[in-house]
Amino acid sequence: MRKKEAPQSGSRPCDLEAPAHCIAFVDVLRQLKVNQDGGLSENEAKERKNIYGPNQLDEGPGVQLIRILIHQVANALTLVLVMAMVASFAIQSWIEGGVITFVILLNVVVGFFQEVSAEKTLNSIRALGSPTARVIRDGESKVVPTGELVPGDIVELVAGNTVPADLRLIEAVNFETDEALLTGESLPVAKTSHATFDKDVGAGDRLNIAFSSSTVTKGRARGVIFSTGMETEIGKIAAALRHKDSKIRPIKRKGDGTAGPHRYLQAWALTGSDVIGHFLGINVGTPLQRKLSKLAILLFIIACICALIVEAANGFSSRNEIVIYGVATGLSMIPASLIVVLTITMAVGTKRMSKRNVIVRKLDSLEALGAVTNICSDKTGTLTQGRMLARAAWIAGRGTFYVGPSKKAFDPTTGQITFREGAPSSKATKEVALDAQRLLSGAVAKEHRATERFMNVASMANLAHLVKGEDGHWNARGDPTEIAIQVFASRFNWNRQRLVGQNDDSQDSEWSPLAEFPFDSDVKRMSVVYGRRSAFQGRGLKTEERVPKLGTGNGIHSGNAGQSHQHGLQMKKALKIRAITLN
Numbered sequence: 001m002r003k004k005e006a007p008q009s010g011s012r013p014c015d016l017e018a019p020a021h022c023i024a025f026v027d028v029l030r031q032l033k034v035n036q037d038g039g040l041s042e043n044e045a046k047e048r049k050n051i052y053g054p055n056q057l058d059e060g061p062g063v064q065l066i067r068i069l070i071h072q073v074a075n076a077l078t079l080v081l082v083m084a085m086v087a088s089f090a091i092q093s094w095i096e097g098g099v100i101t102f103v104i105l106l107n108v109v110v111g112f113f114q115e116v117s118a119e120k121t122l123n124s125i126r127a128l129g130s131p132t133a134r135v136i137r138d139g140e141s142k143v144v145p146t147g148e149l150v151p152g153d154i155v156e157l158v159a160g161n162t163v164p165a166d167l168r169l170i171e172a173v174n175f176e177t178d179e180a181l182l183t184g185e186s187l188p189v190a191k192t193s194h195a196t197f198d199k200d201v202g203a204g205d206r207l208n209i210a211f212s213s214s215t216v217t218k219g220r221a222r223g224v225i226f227s228t229g230m231e232t233e234i235g236k237i238a239a240a241l242r243h244k245d246s247k248i249r250p251i252k253r254k255g256d257g258t259a260g261p262h263r264y265l266q267a268w269a270l271t272g273s274d275v276i277g278h279f280l281g282i283n284v285g286t287p288l289q290r291k292l293s294k295l296a297i298l299l300f301i302i303a304c305i306c307a308l309i310v311e312a313a314n315g316f317s318s319r320n321e322i323v324i325y326g327v328a329t330g331l332s333m334i335p336a337s338l339i340v341v342l343t344i345t346m347a348v349g350t351k352r353m354s355k356r357n358v359i360v361r362k363l364d365s366l367e368a369l370g371a372v373t374n375i376c377s378d379k380t381g382t383l384t385q386g387r388m389l390a391r392a393a394w395i396a397g398r399g400t401f402y403v404g405p406s407k408k409a410f411d412p413t414t415g416q417i418t419f420r421e422g423a424p425s426s427k428a429t430k431e432v433a434l435d436a437q438r439l440l441s442g443a444v445a446k447e448h449r450a451t452e453r454f455m456n457v458a459s460m461a462n463l464a465h466l467v468k469g470e471d472g473h474w475n476a477r478g479d480p481t482e483i484a485i486q487v488f489a490s491r492f493n494w495n496r497q498r499l500v501g502q503n504d505d506s507q508d509s510e511w512s513p514l515a516e517f518p519f520d521s522d523v524k525r526m527s528v529v530y531g532r533r534s535a536f537q538g539r540g541l542k543t544e545e546r547v548p549k550l551g552t553g554n555g556i557h558s559g560n561a562g563q564s565h566q567h568g569l570q571m572k573k574a575l576k577i578r579a580i581t582l583n
Contacts, residue, residue, distance in 0.1 A: 049148065049150050081100055088100060173219050387410070458489040462482045
């Protein structure tokens with residue numbers, strides 16, 4: 001590989017003849033000069049890190065207290081109040097000067113601490129990248145910090161991992177990733193290693209690439225890193241968000257590239273006007289902010305005119321009381337309390353937003369958000385959590401269970417559960433709320449064989465993991481659909497953890513996994529085989545496999561297929577939800 005000087009900061013692009021998604025993975029390996037079985041050597045990895053830089057996003061300068069303070073003071077309304085304060089103290093109007101000083105300080109302090117708090121919160125959210133990754137170096141599988149990864153490293157991924165850098169997939173087995181952070185897609189994306197795509201294909205359609213910061217929801221894969229740090233797709237988005245256009249106006253030139261002296265003067269004048277307007281806030285910010293800044297300047301001019309009129313009416317007398325009267329007349333035109341009312345209103349709005357888990361970085365963003373009437377988006381994951389919630393389950397021969405609204409998709413203790421006998425389309429009986437104690441004890445799942453069988457399938461034919469953290473928050477990993485089903489089973493205290501144990505080889509669990517067949521797109525089915533441990537007591541580990549009869553393509557026994565399919569369509573139409581079948 002051609003040696004280059006180490007970058008001063010950030011990352012540099014990798015040398016490939018074509019974009020990685022356009023060429024076969026064998027060509028990517030050849031151009032990166034790496035063997036897919038042996039990987040890089042430790043010495044080569046160190047050399048490449050000196051060339052390409054560390055695998056990390058540029059976090060910027062961090063919290064800048066002086067800049068935030070200047071942002072609070074540098075606007076026309078605050079500057080007018082400062083001049084009013086100076087004038088009040090100059091004429092020894094201590095009470096009015098003190099009130100204006102208090103208003104200025106209150107406005108600056110509230111806005112300053114709000115922005116500092118938001119900046120620190122944002123800086124603390126650094127969980128986008130996995131802290132470590134498993135790579136192949138010197139022919140061995142090793143765990144290394146993600147910051148040490150370089151182009152050419154061979155990375156191994158399994159379900160639950162976070163992709164540490166942009167990878168060209170070498171091998172993908174039933175491999176899916178959650179790219180909601182990058183593309184807004186709410187559902188996992190199935191990946192392949194053998195396909196190639198055109199150069200202009202969007203990031204969401206590059207199915208042979210695993211993108212940095214995406215999460216593996218299913219399967220396993222191996223890939224070779226071709227972009228790290230700020231050169232990854234997520235890094236390019238971060239760079240674009242921080243990019244700022246130049247504030248210097250360009251000089252208008254003739255066709256031959258020359259420009260007259262007046263063009264230079266024009267560019268300088270416009271640049272100066274932009275800087276002053278930006279400082280006063282009359283050409284930046286939201287429409288309300290610009291109007292308030294212009295109002296402040298207008299009121300200041302009117303105040304000066306009123307003071308001059310008072311002085312002129314008294315023959316521009318230098319007597320103390322005349323000067324005080326003139327200045328007081330001008331100060332009366334300035335609404336000193338307006339700015340603090342606006343700031344407190346914005347702070348209250350910020351507090352209400354924080355209760356809904358929204359970080360407000362700048363107070364003025366609330367005004368922009370409040371002006372929005374309609375939001376049009378083609379990606380549900382752009383605006384939502386990208387999580388699913390099982391709202392209803394119809395069990396043939398038993399009835400329909402309904403789950404009430406819940407803001408916490410992973411928490412099985414939230415959301416009222418009700419039951420109605422019969423199919424979803426049946427209105428003959430009313431919904432009955434189920435007792436929480438009976439749900440927690442598992443009695444509801446046990447009271448009917450069809451319900452117990454359904455819960456067994458929902459919890460055990462499922463690769464999702466649902467755990468409650470030490471802080472009381474519920475976390476889950478896996479496919480969003482399987483997570484929703486696992487959470488539903490957990491509402492009845494019938495989850496995988498209870499039936500199989502913390503580990504699949506747990507000896508105190510009721511069931512033991514014997515075989516697993518991943519989801520096959522051809523038959524539209526995932527299958528597992530479990531053995532009941534109680535059947536093995538007093539004997540060796542002899543298994544007695546019980547395989548239920550296979551149904552139709554929808555997973556319904558042929559005798560009830562037509563009726564069940566009709567009920568499924570009715571449920572989907574009535575509840576406006578996605579319907580799936582467990583069998």
